[in-house]
Amino acid sequence: METASKKETLHETPIKCQDIFKALPDQQTLIRAVLTNGVAGVGKTFSVQKFTLDWAEGLGNQDVSLVIPLSFRELNLIKGEQYSLLRLLHVFHPTLQKVTAVLLIFDGLDESRLSLDFRNNEVVAxxxxxxxxxxLLTNLIRGKLLPSALVWITSRPAAANQIPPECVDRVTEVRGFTDAQKEEYFRRRSSDEDLSSRIISHIKSSRSLHITCLIPVFCWITAAVLDHMLTTDQRGELPQTLTDMYSHFLLVQTKRKKQKYEAGHETSPQQLTEADRELLLKLGRLAFEHLEKGDIMFYQEDLQRCGLDVNEALVHSGVGTEIFKRESVIFQKTV
Known part of the structure; x- marks a missing residue:
């Protein structure tokens, strides 16, 4: 992230999200496949949603008659089964009538548990x-299957090299907030001008926090922690490192749970109950085991394997409601 924050933009061209399939003035070639990368939480999925909303509201890309978003977190659920492209699309979008000028969006390549072999897979046309x-996916991306379709893939940088360069016509990157946008975020978030100025001042004083705040979701975490610490009587030094910030965030969420479900009893955030400690240990086990496997997406059975009661965690813990994003996807599965 530090490297990205220092990148020179002399040989790079800023591009609006809705223009990613439009050729630049000096380009003659058709843009069929676009790969968009960016670090975790920087706004790749949000870009997909913005593009799709603009298209649906008639604000751009009206030459495309159909936009079909498909996330790898859902595609993971059907690996091992046989599908035709038409049947696969009907599983995700049952009301789909016909496939014409279509844009297929594959969101979150880094979350894929599918084996994409571009060299040895059979040709399906x-x-x-x-x-x-x-x-099916490798043939779609290579342009063997439905060659007239536009394809957009989003990924974290580490997984992007799964797609061979010859399959991609354009690479874009979501960079996150500029320094000015970081400040704008904190000022817009709070109506208390003095509080937002103090938060901005603290972030500028810590090199690691300031760099990491190019990620919008980290700005949200930082604001939640510093808001809490600066508006309560809590004493102690403000977090200076990422580890400190994440640790305080867990404590703040645990405290919020207490205030909501335990009649608002005011306790120090350092006062954890045995149940709190047990929950944090189970979360730690979940994180550690999946880090070893290289997985970044949890399914309901993964939580249960670590002894986490999904419903209880979501209802009674600020950690569950604020950090976990719960989605009900195809086959009534929970991600």
């Missing part, structure tokens, strides 16, 4: 031909 999901 017929939309009604059955094959495995990973074979």
């Amino acid at each position: 017929d939309v009604s031909q059955q094959s495995s999901v990973n074979v």
